[in-house]
Amino acid sequence: MILHSKILGTGTPLLILHGYFGMGDNWKSLGNKFAENYQVHLIDQRNHGRSFHTYDFDYELLVEDLFKYIQHYNLEKVVILGHSMGGKTAMLFAVTFPDYVDKLIIADISPRYYKPHHQQILAALNVINFEIQNTRNKVAETLKIYIKDPGILQFLLKNVYRKTKEQLAYRFNLESLTENNNEVGAALPSFTEFNGETLFLKGEKSDYITKNEEGLIAAHFPNSKIVTVKNAGHWLHAENPTQFYSEVVTFLNKK
Numbered sequence: 744m745i746l747h748s749k750i751l752g753t754g755t756p757l758l759i760l761h762g763y764f765g766m767g768d769n770w771k772s773l774g775n776k777f778a779e780n781y782q783v784h785l786i787d788q789r790n791h792g793r794s795f796h797t798y799d800f801d802y803e804l805l806v807e808d809l810f811k812y813i814q815h816y817n818l819e820k821v822v823i824l825g826h827s828m829g830g831k832t833a834m835l836f837a838v839t840f841p842d843y844v845d846k847l848i849i850a851d852i853s854p855r856y857y858k859p860h861h862q863q864i865l866a867a868l869n870v871i872n873f874e875i876q877n878t879r880n881k882v883a884e885t886l887k888i889y890i891k892d893p894g895i896l897q898f899l900l901k902n903v904y905r906k907t908k909e910q911l912a913y914r915f916n917l918e919s920l921t922e923n924n925n926e927v928g929a930a931l932p933s934f935t936e937f938n939g940e941t942l943f944l945k946g947e948k949s950d951y952i953t954k955n956e957e958g959l960i961a962a963h964f965p966n967s968k969i970v971t972v973k974n975a976g977h978w979l980h981a982e983n984p985t986q987f988y989s990e991v992v993t994f995l996n997k998k
Contacts, residue, residue: 744795746789746811747786747794748784749768749784751783752779752780752781752783755821756784756822757781757821758784758786758812758822758824759773759777759784759786760788760828761786761828762829762830763827763920764791764861764920765791765827766915767786769981773987773988776988781822786809788808790915790916791914791915792915794808797919798922799919799923801923802835802926805832805835806840810843813843820844821845823836824848826852828927830851831931833847834847834849834931834964835935837937837939838932838963841938844939845939847939847941847942848991849941849942849944850987851945851952851979852952853956854956855930857951859928863889864899866889867889867890868886869921871885877911878911879911882900882911883896902915931963935963936964936965937964938965941967942990943969943970944970944972944979944990944991945969946972946977946979947972947973951977972990
């Protein structure tokens with residue numbers, strides 16, 4: 744089974760990996776800009792978007808999926824850009840298959856362990872019964888009771904689609920994500936290292952990368968730097984796409 748993707752442009756392959764509950768389509772605007780100079784792969788990871796659903800879900804499997812994808816498309820030296828969960832996948836891939844990676848860009852996540860913290864979102868999503876909440880408005884009204892942040896609400900609603908003429912469904916595999924939620928915060932294994940050029944981008948208003956993580960990042964990624972994206976939280980690519988794009992392009996163009 745090969746991951747679903749949308750491929751834009753030509754040139755050096757730039758593989759973009761979305762975060763938890765996301766999909767490649769979330770990166771369409773930035774993807775189109777990057778595609779002016781790169782072959783951009785907007786990838787849906789396992790149990791997300793239009794990719795296959797399985798019960799099993801952990802970073803070793805996500806890395807295996809990405810390796811199969813790279814082999815399927817005969818890609819060699821790739822650039823990987825991963826946000827949040829996608830950043831964890833990208834980090835583990837880079838330390839596992841360093842010869843395949845030219846440069847690495849990690850958006851607002853560090854190699855450390857993160858406590859499970861999506862329980863409220865998962866609980867809200869599991870309240871939905873598509874037999875009863877059978878229109879997008881009804882789904883939105885129900886989720887709004889539990890999820891107060893309008894940005895997160897809209898982000899989740901992008902995953903609601905019409906499975907048949909009569910029935911809505913989620914694009915992600917909610918059962919697997921609920922069962923395997925603890926896997927999402929897993930740390931990068933100790934004593935793993937990627938020596939290639941790596942850029943960590945952190946949101947100024949986010950606490951996913953703090954001063955405390957700088958030593959850990961340097962230990963795993965000795966050839967890395969950390970740059971702050973101003974006026975942005977965890978969804979830094981959506982909240983400040985101008986600086987995000989500029990930082991990525993500057994990093995990629997550096998010889």
